[in-house]
Amino acid sequence: MTRALAIEKERPSLAGTWSFTHDPWTTLVWGSLILSGGLFLFAGATLVWQSLPIWRHEGWGFLFGGEWFYRHELFGAGAMLYGSVAVAAIAVLLAVPLGVLAAVFLSEYLPRRLRWGMKVLVEALASVPSVVYGLFGVLVLREWVGGAVEPFGGWTGDTLLTAGLLLAVMALPLTVTLSDDALRGVAQEQRVAVRGLGLTRGETVLLVVLPQAWPAVVGATLLGLGRALGETIAVFLVVGRMDNQLPEKWFSLEMIFQPGQTLTSKLGGPETHLAAGDPLHWGAMMGLCLMLVAITVSCLGGARYLQGKGRGRA
Amino acid sequence: MGFRKLGLLVSGVMLAGTVSPALVGEVLRVQGSTTVNPVVTEALEFLREERGIRYRIDTLGGSAGGIRAVGTGAAEVGMSSKAIGDEDRRRHPGFDFHETVIAVDAVALVVGPDVWGAGVRSLSREQVQVIYERPGVSWTEFGGPDRRVVFFNKEPGRGTWSVFAEWSYGDPGEAPPVSHPEVGANEEVRTKVSRTRGALSQLSASWVDGRTVFALGIVNDSGETIRPEGEALANGHYPLSRPLLLVTEGEPEGAARELIEFLLGPEGQRLVRKHGYLSLAEAGL
Amino acid sequence: MEPIENQKSGGNPQKTVAPGGIENPQAPVLALEEVSVTAQGKSILNRVSLDVQPGEVFGILGPSGAGKSTLLRTINRLVDLQPDFRVRGRILYRGEDILHRRVDTDALRVRIGMVFQQPSVFPVSIAENVLFGVRRVKGVRRSERAEVVERALREAHLWGELKDRLKDSAWNLSTGQQQRLCLARALALDPEMLLMDEPTSALDARSTEAIEDLILGMRERRTVLLVTHNLEQARRVTDRIACVCVRDGAGEILEQGCCDAVFGNPACRRLFERMEDLETWADL
Numbered sequence: 001m002t003r004a005l006a007i008e009k010e011r012p013s014l015a016g017t018w019s020f021t022h023d024p025w026t027t028l029v030w031g032s033l034i035l036s037g038g039l040f041l042f043a044g045a046t047l048v049w050q051s052l053p054i055w056r057h058e059g060w061g062f063l064f065g066g067e068w069f070y071r072h073e074l075f076g077a078g079a080m081l082y083g084s085v086a087v088a089a090i091a092v093l094l095a096v097p098l099g100v101l102a103a104v105f106l107s108e109y110l111p112r113r114l115r116w117g118m119k120v121l122v123e124a125l126a127s128v129p130s131v132v133y134g135l136f137g138v139l140v141l142r143e144w145v146g147g148a149v150e151p152f153g154g155w156t157g158d159t160l161l162t163a164g165l166l167l168a169v170m171a172l173p174l175t176v177t178l179s180d181d182a183l184r185g186v187a188q189e190q191r192v193a194v195r196g197l198g199l200t201r202g203e204t205v206l207l208v209v210l211p212q213a214w215p216a217v218v219g220a221t222l223l224g225l226g227r228a229l230g231e232t233i234a235v236f237l238v239v240g241r242m243d244n245q246l247p248e249k250w251f252s253l254e255m256i257f258q259p260g261q262t263l264t265s266k267l268g269g270p271e272t273h274l275a276a277g278d279p280l281h282w283g284a285m286m287g288l289c290l291m292l293v294a295i296t297v298s299c300l301g302g303a304r305y306l307q308g309k310g311r312g313r314a
Numbered sequence: 315m316g317f318r319k320l321g322l323l324v325s326g327v328m329l330a331g332t333v334s335p336a337l338v339g340e341v342l343r344v345q346g347s348t349t350v351n352p353v354v355t356e357a358l359e360f361l362r363e364e365r366g367i368r369y370r371i372d373t374l375g376g377s378a379g380g381i382r383a384v385g386t387g388a389a390e391v392g393m394s395s396k397a398i399g400d401e402d403r404r405r406h407p408g409f410d411f412h413e414t415v416i417a418v419d420a421v422a423l424v425v426g427p428d429v430w431g432a433g434v435r436s437l438s439r440e441q442v443q444v445i446y447e448r449p450g451v452s453w454t455e456f457g458g459p460d461r462r463v464v465f466f467n468k469e470p471g472r473g474t475w476s477v478f479a480e481w482s483y484g485d486p487g488e489a490p491p492v493s494h495p496e497v498g499a500n501e502e503v504r505t506k507v508s509r510t511r512g513a514l515s516q517l518s519a520s521w522v523d524g525r526t527v528f529a530l531g532i533v534n535d536s537g538e539t540i541r542p543e544g545e546a547l548a549n550g551h552y553p554l555s556r557p558l559l560l561v562t563e564g565e566p567e568g569a570a571r572e573l574i575e576f577l578l579g580p581e582g583q584r585l586v587r588k589h590g591y592l593s594l595a596e597a598g599l
Numbered sequence: 600m601e602p603i604e605n606q607k608s609g610g611n612p613q614k615t616v617a618p619g620g621i622e623n624p625q626a627p628v629l630a631l632e633e634v635s636v637t638a639q640g641k642s643i644l645n646r647v648s649l650d651v652q653p654g655e656v657f658g659i660l661g662p663s664g665a666g667k668s669t670l671l672r673t674i675n676r677l678v679d680l681q682p683d684f685r686v687r688g689r690i691l692y693r694g695e696d697i698l699h700r701r702v703d704t705d706a707l708r709v710r711i712g713m714v715f716q717q718p719s720v721f722p723v724s725i726a727e728n729v730l731f732g733v734r735r736v737k738g739v740r741r742s743e744r745a746e747v748v749e750r751a752l753r754e755a756h757l758w759g760e761l762k763d764r765l766k767d768s769a770w771n772l773s774t775g776q777q778q779r780l781c782l783a784r785a786l787a788l789d790p791e792m793l794l795m796d797e798p799t800s801a802l803d804a805r806s807t808e809a810i811e812d813l814i815l816g817m818r819e820r821r822t823v824l825l826v827t828h829n830l831e832q833a834r835r836v837t838d839r840i841a842c843v844c845v846r847d848g849a850g851e852i853l854e855q856g857c858c859d860a861v862f863g864n865p866a867c868r869r870l871f872e873r874m875e876d877l878e879t880w881a882d883l
Contacts, residue, residue: 069491070470112682138502143509155450155462156510158495193719193781195680197732197788198709207731208721237502240495241469259495270471270498 047290053283062287066246070271075284077291079246082255083160083262084229084295087239090164090256091171091228096221098168099175100210103217106176107183108205119177126173134234137166142238154257158240161256163265166234171224178220182213219307226299230292232264239265263292342369342569346380346393349419349473350558353589354393357577367569378402384561385409390570392561395419395473410564416577417586418597420519420555421477422529422542426508429528432459436531436539442482445514447490453512461512466503467494468516474590478516481554500590503527518590519547519555548598558591626694628653628822629674629792634688635849636669636678642849643669646688649841649855656814656823658833660861661843662874666850667826668716670843671794674824675711676704692792709736712790716797718777720769720784725761728769728780733787747787754816755783756809775806782813792822799832811836830871834858842867 054062058075065076106115106122145165146157154161186209194204210217240259243266247255267288275281344354351373361367373393375382380392385406398411423437434457437445441456445463453461468475470486479486497503500521507513508526519542522529531539532553546552560566566574576582583593627650636644644666651657659667669678676697678684690697697707709732720728729748733739739747748765752758757779761772769780778798785793795814799807814823814836827833833840841855842864854864861867 071487071489072491074491138505142506146510155512156464156495158506158510187719189715189717189719190721192677192680193715193721194731196675196677196708196713196715197784198705198707198736199732200705203735207735212722241497242495243493245493269496270469274471 044293047286047293051283051286051290053279054287055283057280057283062284063291066244068243070274070281070284073280075280075287077263077284077288079244080261080263080266080288081291082246082250083239083260084264084292086160086256086260087163087167087235087262088225088228090161091167092221092225094165094168095171095175095224096217099172099224100179100217102172102176103179103183104205104210107180108201108209119180122173122176122180126177130170130231130234133166133170134237136169137162137234137238141166141169149257152257153254156240156259158238158242158259159257160239160245160260160262163235163239163260163262164256166238167228167231170231170234171228174227175220175224178223179213179217182216182220183209185216186212215306215309219303219305222299222303222306226296226303229299230264230296232268235262236265236268241265241269263288263295267292340368340569342367342391342573343383343389344369344371344391344393344573345374345383345389346391346561347377347395347473347558348373348471349377349395349476350393350416350560353417353558353577353582353585353591354391354560354573356585356589357573357582360581361569361572361576365572367572369569381411381561382406384411384563387563390562391566391573394559394561395476395556397557397559398561412562412564412566413559414562414566414574414578415557415559415594415599416574416582417558417591417593418547418555418599419473419477419558419591420542420547420552420597421474421481421516422519422522422554423532424503424507424515424517424522424527424529426510426513426527428461428511429453429458429514434458434530436533438533439482439535441533446482446494447492449492449494459512463514464510464512465494466497466506466510466513466515468503469496469498472498474516474518477554477556516554518592519543520587520592520596521590544598547592547596555597558586627651627691628693629824630689630691631674632689632691634670634673634686634690636666636673636687637685638669638681639683642847644673645846645849645851647843647850647852649852651822651824652839653822654819655838656818656825656836658837658840658858659824659826659843660828660830660833660840660871661850661853662845662870663828664850665843665845667843668796670850671713671796671824671826675708675713675794676702677708677713679704705736709788710790711792711794712785712788713794714778714782714785714796714798716800718774718781718801720772720777720780722768722770724766725769725772725780726765729783729787731784736788751783751787754786754813755779756813757783773806775802775809778802778806779809779813782810790821792824793817795823795825797826797828799827799829807832828874830862830875834862842870844870 054075057073058065062075062077063081064078066078067074067076068079106118110118142157142162144157145159145162146154149159149161190208190212191204194208195201199207239262241261242259243261245255245258245260267285271281272285275285342358344358351371355371358367358369358371362369373379377394377396380389380394381398381402382405383389384392385402398413402411403409423442425434432453434453437456444455445451445465449465451463453459453463456463468478476486479489483489497506497515500518503515503517504521504523504527507515507517517527519529522542529542531541533539534553540546540552542552542554547555560574560577562570562574577585578594583595586593629649629651631647631649634644634647635642647670659670661667672678673686674690674697678686686698688698692711721731723731726744726748729751730739730744733747734744749758749762752761757776760776769777772780778801782798799810802810811832814825817823825837837858839855839857840861842853842861843850844853845851853870854861854867862871
């Protein structure tokens, strides 16, 4: 009796109305769910609310505007949006083919014992802190890119390309290990059935394994993309942080050989501190946050959807 | 209870009233410049842990805000990155402002080994303005190699940038809207300048090593070249420098005095260097 | 004679299996001589010897765990895909030892087709499933595709049911239809021999009957090796059978010959009775 009373007392009142039973676990689960959901909504609402001044000031032009001079109250996020998209695209275009090839090798060709060791190694690489990659980027990659971009009108190693390459290196382990999981998820019977028809191992991979793992591989890619878009420190160190680097044409490539700015490198920079106290500037920074969150969340959502689809088929 | 112990207790009580107000619950209020803030905050944190000093610090209004707060009694210590001016004295007539310089913030224009090796030794204000306003200009215009000047701008909000902008354009707000690649921490500036051909950037003078990065002299309006070292720093001749000071009403007392004495001591001066400023010894003061 | 190492012969294009071979009705098309299989050092099959005549339906009967599936997979070298499987002995197919490391296993599997216990259709259309192997292995001209699909589906007794939905996904078919589609897929390659691994164990009575008809229809044209643990099925469709039992954890041949001889063997009968008891138990 005293026990039951104690539980009754400890139960949070917020979740109490939602619980179907008097089981404290149910209460706890519901409570956490409501709490985390509420926190997420609260954070989202705060971003929207705090960014209101910038939407009033710039309107939709904020999203694609090409000029950002905060001392002159010019706030256009276009160059940062372009930077983020370009950097993430370079990363994905490089990391995915390489990652999938590596995963195919790992999953379909490597003997089981070696595969296990490689997998541990790859997953260890995936968990290296990004600042380490960032230092690698500053000390090795930017040097190398600096020389490579000169024929293309580049003049420093801090470029969107450098950031993209670095992100590719960072995203590779995750892409490999997730793709490997996806390939492993294809039923062994399917492989045996193909081989039983006299097709080679390569044909098996190309015709049956990859097509079936594809939704999950794309999901893994989007997950990596979301991470790439959100990555801050490493990008910050090598992207150059140069504002207003919007190319004449949106799809022209000239700008990737030049320094640029991404949403994250801007948000990770000093303007976030400078903006405090100035509702318009602060609103602009919050607007950037909102854009970043919107892009990343849609990537993650897409990844979840595709992964679920892949699982449903296999 | 022995006589010695009683004596200690009595003197302790007496000291509590005069030397260390923190012990009896008073809070040291510090306000002012964001440039000085990191050094002072770290010093205060050390003093809180070691000696139980209680403090409150903020950067409302920057240097001017700090001076005003001392003048109105809203703070015991003001942090400022410029000397008290006539305007401040006029606003607080008859107030006994006392300034203590704890460090010097001197900004060097630095280049990497290639530009230095090609013989570039100095720049004038007009030349720097050209570099700032015309991205892509070549070093040949300034007696250097046939390479683009890669100007890494110190990111806004850094004291270094303010010193640079005040010198080159009179006021940070007057700097023309031109975008450059930006750099932040001093380590980053040094790494990138030393490893990028044609690089130029602003760097705290104490970070110049003469090995990976080299400080250029500044050609002043009368045509003489002043280098950010020695005498020129001490007498304020070098244009891209400013004193970092703490402002009190009269001679500092109590916790304010402890803070200032700590900052002038060896540990405090180490903090000063750690945050990228010239120690008093380095500045020849 | 060298023992087979896994995967060593995968990429070798050289064919040592002669395309024709001597069609002597007395000479067996397939002969296993003292074939033993171990997996991770553990014995699975112990000195199995078999003779299969061309054009006959040869049944392999025995309790589960007797290595019947492994036996089939050894014959078309699918065991190569399984890590740490080792095969010793000789398997002569039309006089050539197919366990030799230089045998082109992919070509071998085209000539010796296989149908598994669980149908594994690919997530493409019905027609694409039928063409899956043959278009890559033999090359099918666009104009011939419809004909190949129809012939294979007819042989698998599926044409009537599926001729109007050839473009539908194969995953929507019933299990029985899927199994016959797998058969059609194998038949599209026109194999000389077909290995069938309990092809009806997952199926209902109607589909089972269809598959049994199909097996009987293939007689004389193709050699069939049928693994089953259904005695009635063995009686209905096989010409000769081998009875496999488990001894010391490994499968061994207890008796082989025509059905009556094997069913008449007292040891085999005891084994079959035990299997039937077990099945009765399973049915309950």
